[in-house]
Every structure is written in C-alpha cells, then in structure tokens.
Amino acid sequence: xxxxxxxxxxxxxxxxxxxxxxxxxxxxxxxxxxxxxxxxxxxxxxxxxxxxxxxxxxxxxxxxxxxxxxxxxxxxxxxxxxxxxxxxxxxxxxxxxxxxxxxxxxxxxxxxxxxxxxxxxxxxxxxxxxxxxxxxxxxxxxxxxxxxxxxxxxxxxxxxxxxxxxxxxxxxxxxxxxxxxxxxxxxxxxxxxxxxxxxxxxxxxxxxxxxxxxxxxxxxxxxxxxxxxxxxxxxxxxxxxxxxxxxxxxxxxxxxxxxxxxxxxxxxxxxxxxxxxxxxxxxxxxxxxxxxxxxxxxxxxxxxxxxxxxxxxxxxxxxxxxxxxxxxxxxxxxxxxxx
Amino acid sequence: xxxxxxxxxxxxxxxxxxxxxxxxxxxxxxxxxxxxxxxxxxxxxxxxxxxxxxxxxxxxxxxxxxxxxxxxxxxxxxxxxxxxxxxxxxxxxxxxxxxxxxxxxxxxxxxxxxxxxxxxxxxxxxxxxxxxxxxxxxxxxxxxxxxxxxxxxxxxxxxxxxxxxxxxxxxxxxxxxxxxxxxxxxxxxxxxxxxxxxxxxxxxxxxxxxxxxxxxxxxxxxxxxxxxxxxxxxxxxxxxxxxxxxxxxxxxxxxxxxxxxxxxxxxxxxxxxxxxxxxxxxxxxxxxxxxxxxxxxxxxxxxxxxxxxxxxxxxxxxxxxxxxxxxxxxxxxxxxxxxxxxxxxxx
Numbered sequence: 001x002x003x004x005x006x007x008x009x010x011x012x013x014x015x016x017x018x019x020x021x022x023x024x025x026x027x028x029x030x031x032x033x034x035x036x037x038x039x040x041x042x043x044x045x046x047x048x049x050x051x052x053x054x055x056x057x058x059x060x061x062x063x064x065x066x067x068x069x070x071x072x073x074x075x076x077x078x079x080x081x082x083x084x085x086x087x088x089x090x091x092x093x094x095x096x097x098x099x100x101x102x103x104x105x106x107x108x109x110x111x112x113x114x115x116x117x118x119x120x121x122x123x124x125x126x127x128x129x130x131x132x133x134x135x136x137x138x139x140x141x142x143x144x145x146x147x148x149x150x151x152x153x154x155x156x157x158x159x160x161x162x163x164x165x166x167x168x169x170x171x172x173x174x175x176x177x178x179x180x181x182x183x184x185x186x187x188x189x190x191x192x193x194x195x196x197x198x199x200x201x202x203x204x205x206x207x208x209x210x211x212x213x214x215x216x217x218x219x220x221x222x223x224x225x226x227x228x229x230x231x232x233x234x235x236x237x238x239x240x241x242x243x244x245x246x247x248x249x250x251x252x253x254x255x256x257x258x259x260x261x262x263x264x265x266x267x268x269x270x271x272x273x274x275x276x277x278x279x280x281x282x283x284x285x286x287x288x289x290x291x292x293x294x295x296x297x298x299x300x301x302x303x304x305x306x307x308x309x310x311x312x313x314x315x316x317x318x319x320x321x322x323x324x325x326x327x328x329x330x331x332x333x334x335x336x337x338x339x
Numbered sequence: 340x341x342x343x344x345x346x347x348x349x350x351x352x353x354x355x356x357x358x359x360x361x362x363x364x365x366x367x368x369x370x371x372x373x374x375x376x377x378x379x380x381x382x383x384x385x386x387x388x389x390x391x392x393x394x395x396x397x398x399x400x401x402x403x404x405x406x407x408x409x410x411x412x413x414x415x416x417x418x419x420x421x422x423x424x425x426x427x428x429x430x431x432x433x434x435x436x437x438x439x440x441x442x443x444x445x446x447x448x449x450x451x452x453x454x455x456x457x458x459x460x461x462x463x464x465x466x467x468x469x470x471x472x473x474x475x476x477x478x479x480x481x482x483x484x485x486x487x488x489x490x491x492x493x494x495x496x497x498x499x500x501x502x503x504x505x506x507x508x509x510x511x512x513x514x515x516x517x518x519x520x521x522x523x524x525x526x527x528x529x530x531x532x533x534x535x536x537x538x539x540x541x542x543x544x545x546x547x548x549x550x551x552x553x554x555x556x557x558x559x560x561x562x563x564x565x566x567x568x569x570x571x572x573x574x575x576x577x578x579x580x581x582x583x584x585x586x587x588x589x590x591x592x593x594x595x596x597x598x599x600x601x602x603x604x605x606x607x608x609x610x611x612x613x614x615x616x617x618x619x620x621x622x623x624x625x626x627x628x629x630x631x632x633x634x635x636x637x638x639x640x641x642x643x644x645x646x647x648x649x650x651x652x653x654x655x656x657x658x659x660x661x662x663x664x665x666x667x668x669x670x671x672x673x674x675x676x677x678x679x680x681x682x683x684x685x686x
Contacts, residue, residue: 095432107415110407189399
C-alpha cells in the first residue's frame with residue numbers, strides 16, 4: 001500500500017464496506033494522528049463497522065487502510081496485538097475471579113502465565129481494583145466491571161486503546177474515575193485512544209479531536225478546539241426583572257438575542273457588544289446578575305452539526321438513540337462556517 | 340476560647356462533670372466563653388481526621404515485554420479449558436459437581452481393573468472371563484452399551500461440552516478472544532481439542548490402563564504383547580473415533596445455544612433417544628437400518644468390524660460409516676457457521 005503513509009495512527013483512503021446492498025462505510029477518507037479521538041454518530045451510522053474494520057476483523061469491499069502502520073486487509077493479527085479493545089457490553093465471564101479473567105486475557109495475547117500474572121496486578125491497581133480483584137466478576141458492580149474490562153484491554157500496554165461507551169451505566173463517581181483513568185492513559189502513558197460515546201461530555205473530557213460519522217460517511221473530522229472556534233460566539237446574561245423589556249431593547253439596539261426565561265444569549269459581534277448590553281440594561285432598569293462569554297460544549301457543536309444535516313433534536317442522547325429515516329447528508333456548516 | 344491542636348489533647352482534657360460542678364463552671368460556659376473573657380477558657384474539640392494508609396496514586400506503568408507467537412495464544416485457550424477440570428482456580432470454572440462427576444466416571448470406568456486384580460489374585464477363571472484380555476472385552480471397554488455408552492461417556496461429554504462455546508455467546512466473552520490476535524479457526528480448534536482431551540483423558544486412560552494391567556496380571560509375555568498389539572491399536576482407533584464423534588456433536592450443540600443446559604440435555608437426547616427409537620423400530624419391524632440414525636450404533640457397527648467380532652446389525656457397515664461421516668461433517672459445519680457468527684461489537 002504505497003499510497004498510505006505509516007506515520008499516522010489510523011489512515012484510510014476510499015474505505016468502503018458493503019453488506020449486500022447496504023453501505024456501512026462509504027468512501028471513508030481519514031488520517032488520524034496519535035492522541036485521543038472521539039468517535040461520534042447516531043446508531044447505525046457505521047461506528048461499529050469502522051471499529052471492526054480497524055481491528056482487522058472484517059474484509060473491506062474496497063479502498064485501503066492502515067492502523068499503526070499495518071494493513072487492515074492483511075495484518076489483522078498484528079493490529080490486534082497492538083490494540084486494546086474495551087467493548088460496550090459485558091465481555092467478562094461472571095464465574096471467574098477478576099484477576100484470573102484479566103490474566104487470561106493477557107495470555108490470549110501471547111503473554112506467558114507468569115508475565116501475565118505480574119502485569120495483571122499492575123493494571124488492576126491502575127484501574128482501582130485492589131482487594132476486589134480476587135472476587136468473582138459476577139459479584140461486581142457495573143463500575144467495577146467496567147474497570148475490569150479496561151484492565152483486560154490495557155494489560156499489554158497497547159499503543160491504541162479503542163473504548164466503546166466506557167462510562168455506560170456508571171454513577172457520577174465511577175464515571176469521573178473512569179474518565180480520569182482514560183485521560184491518564186493518554187496524558188501520562190502517551191497512548192492513543194479512540195473513544196466511542198453517546199455522552200458528549202465524556203468525549204470532551206478525554207478527547208481533543210472528534211470524528212463524526214453519518215450514514216457511513218465521515219462528516220466531521222476536526223480538533224474540538226477548532227470546531228469551537230467556528231461556532232458563533234455568544235455572551236450569556238442572566239437578568240433580574242423585566243426580561244422581556246431587556247430582550248426588546250437588545251433587539252432594538254441591533255443585537256441578535258436568544259432567550260430562555262431570564263437567561264439570554266447575545267451574539268457577540270465585536271468588542272462593543274458588552275458595552276451595548278450594559279447600556280441596554282441601564283436604559284430599561286434591569287439588573288444583570290451574571291454575564292459571561294458562553295463556551296460552546298461538544299454537545300452544542302454536535303447538535304448544530306446534526307441540525308445542518310437535517311435533524312431536529314433537543315439533545316445529543318435523543319439523537320444518538322433514534323435515527324429518523326428520512327434524513328439526508330448535507331454540506332456541513334456550523335453557524336455559517338464551513339466544516 | 341482556645342482550640343488546641345489535637346496532638347495536645349491530653350493537656351486540654353475537659354474536666355469531667357464532677358470537676359465542672361465543683362468549679363461552678365457549666366459546660367456551656369466553657370464551650371462558648373460566656374464568662375468575663377479573662378478566664379483560661381477551653382473547648383472540647385473532636386480530633387481532626389488524619390489521612391492514614393496509602394493514598395491511591397494512579398500511575399500508568401508501561402510494559403515493554405514481547406508477546407508470544409500464535410502457538411502460545413492457542414495453548415493458553417487449551418490450558419484454560421483443560422486445567423479447569425482439574426482445578427478451577429485460575430482456569431475455566433467447572434462447577435464442583437461436574438468435576439466430581441468426571442472423577443466418579445473415571446473411577447467407575449476403571450472398576451474393571453479391580454476385578455482384574457481380584458481375579459488374578461484368587462485365580463478364579465469365572466472372574467477373569469468377562470474382564471480378561473480378548474477382542475470382545477476390549478470392544479466392550481470402549482463401545483459396550485451399558486454402562487459405558489448408556490451412562491458414562493454420554494454423561495461425561497454432556498457435562499464437559501455444556502457452555503464450552505455457548506457461554507462465550509451468552510456472556511459476550513467472544514469479544515475477549517476475537518479482539519485479540521486469535522482467529523476463529525484457532526478458537527474453534529482449541530476448544531474442540533480441549534473437549535476431546537478431557538474425553539480422551541478419561542476414555543483412553545481407562546482403556547490403556549485396562550490393557551496394560553491385563554497383560555501384567557494375566558502373566559503374558561512379550562510374544563502375547565506383540566500378538567495382541569493390533570487389537571490394542573484397533574481399540575485405540577475406535578476410541579478416537581468415539582471421542583471425535585461425541586466431541587463434534589456436543590460442540591455443535593454448544594455452538595447453537597446460549598447456556599449449559601440445552602447442549603447437555605440435547606446431547607444425551609441425541610445419543611440415547613436415537614438409540615431408543617432405533618431399538619423400538621428394529622424390535623417391532625425388524626429393520627436394523629434405522630440404527631444409522633444413532634451415532635452410538637454407527638460407532639458400534641464400525642467398531643465391531645474393526646475389532647473383528649460378529650456384527651449385531653443386519654445392514655451393511657458402509658451405511659453406518661457414511662452416516663457417521665455425515666454426522667461429523669454436519670456437526671463441524673454447524674460449529675464453523677456458529678463460531679463465525681460470534682460478535683466482537685454488538686450491533
């Protein structure tokens with residue numbers, strides 16, 4: 001595959017996978033550098049197919065791709081030796097002790113029992129399973145099971161960790177710990193992560209780059225920072241008393257306003273926008289209790305992008321869990337900026 | 340009011356009630372300093388919570404080791420499943436009842452050895468006749484219907500194959516295998532060999548022990564050993580054929596289910612059910628051809644030919660051979676199709 005450069009973490013050119021008449025991946029072109037990458041898209045968009053393709057588990061219909069310099073068509077074993085995969089659903093044997101399960105997963109990679117045992121204790125300590133490691137997995141809470149799955153995935157210190165919904169079913173405390181752990185693998189361990197999640201906050205915490213897939217096509221592939229820069233900047237104010245008067249005054253002053261109760265977001269046009277807002281408040285005698293520049297979250301970005309693609313939804317989770325059939329892919333643009 | 344550090348708690352010990360009363364100072368005054376402000380006031384404060392033990396410090400440790408080749412991965416699968424039947428600690432979990440049952444079957448199938456020793460000790464030919472070394476007895480130690488093929492071998496197989504593949508489907512543990520450099524052929528072959536090894540461990544150990552002990556206790560010499568060696572090899576052959584057939588059928592049943600119960604009961608039903616149906620039809624209509632539906636009878640028919648004893652069936656042995664081959668091929672096909680359908684990611 002001379003046309004692809006092996007320096008990229010993941011690289012694909014015109015990657016297509018068909019299941020009969022259904023196109024699961026449609027001419028995917030991506031070049032991903034090392035780091036943390038979020039994989040987003042509605043159910044059925046092609047995320048699972050992309051993961052299976054990257055793991056070298058399925059034969060692609062056409063195109064080419066490399067993961068960590070290995071051809072996805074012919075070097076599946078080499079790829080899977082260097083990748084750790086943490087599945088979304090249960091993948092652990094409830095009859096085994098956690099330490100035995102993790103050690104066995106290391107042995108399945110080719111580690112000797114002694115080495116696998118030693119490494120098992122290291123990774124179980126890392127994922128926070130200490131004394132619990134000798135308990136049967138069947139007695140584990142969801143959080144502990146997720147940690148055990150992560151331990152299985154990182155036992156061989158993979159160069160790339162693919163995690164599918166890592167915080168699924170976790171309470172706030174365990175979710176925070178899981179995300180911190182993943183973050184540490186990237187920042188402290190210098191490893192790369194491809195993280196598929198329905199929770200935009202999770203992706204934003206761990207990842208610095210996102211790929212968005214829609215109907216088998218990559219519709220967005222950017223750094224989150226760059227995406228955020230492309231969105232219109234807004235100033236969020238919280239007013240007390242006379243919100244309607246304030247809204248009208250702002251509009252009369254030529255500003256663009258979005259209002260939800262006493263919270264308003266004013267489109268920042270230039271440096272004088274803040275002065276204009278204060279002036280309006282003074283004119284209508286309304287208190288501004290809080291004023292801040294609104295930082296768009298990944299959820300906002302996602303919703304805006306999907307809005308451009310023709311979806312009308314209130315939250316990312318709503319969108320990610322149901323797919324209207326009649327939607328079509330359009331040219332992606334956010335707030336007037338091309339993506 | 341002065342709050343003293345907790346290390347000096349002995350110096351600021353608050354007076355007990357009696358002391359308070361004798362001093363005429365109430366606890367409230369001591370606590371809130373309601374006096375004139377010049378007294379040496381004190382307050383009982385709880386000891387500050389101190390951090391004890393090791394603070395969890397999450398540090399990612401890299402691993403610079405080298406992963407072994409394909410055979411080490413395959414051997415890991417084999418070892419996990421085979422060692423588990425001896426000790427589940429650290430290996431595949433077999434219920435203690437299963438391990439006890441396997442031990443019971445092993446001991447029971449070796450009961451012949453006890454009779455051999457007894458017969459040789461007391462020199463009683465009536466005891467030696469059913470247990471001594473001859474082609475009929477070798478056949479019956481492997482393919483005799485009762486108790487071996489009516490109880491022990493089918494039960495042994497049913498206990499071992501339950502959950503062998505089906506649990507990976509039920510628990511999603513197939514992802515642990517296939518997200519690693521293990522292909523589906525290796526997975527299926529190693530699981531197959533694991534089951535076959537456990538069955539072989541019991542069946543072949545029983546057979547080889549019987550043959551060896553019979554040679555010793557009957558006092559035969561080298562000449563007899565050489566003469567009877569073809570019989571031994573024939574017995575070994577039909578043992579392996581039996582192990583392959585039972586493993587194939589059992590694994591196919593495990594591959595199409597999601598639990599332990601169905602494969603086990605299904606296997607017993609196939610082996611014993613087909614035998615029973617064929618027996619009833621043969622008894623009523625004198626048609627032995629129906630026995631080709633029974634895996635056991637196909638094995639028995641071929642075994643009789645191989646061991647050179649009178650066949651108990653009217654139909655040609657070729658029919659049994661073809662039927663047995665078809666059963667194995669169909670079973671292997673089912674295993675391959677079902678193992679191919681095991682998922683790594685859930686759609």
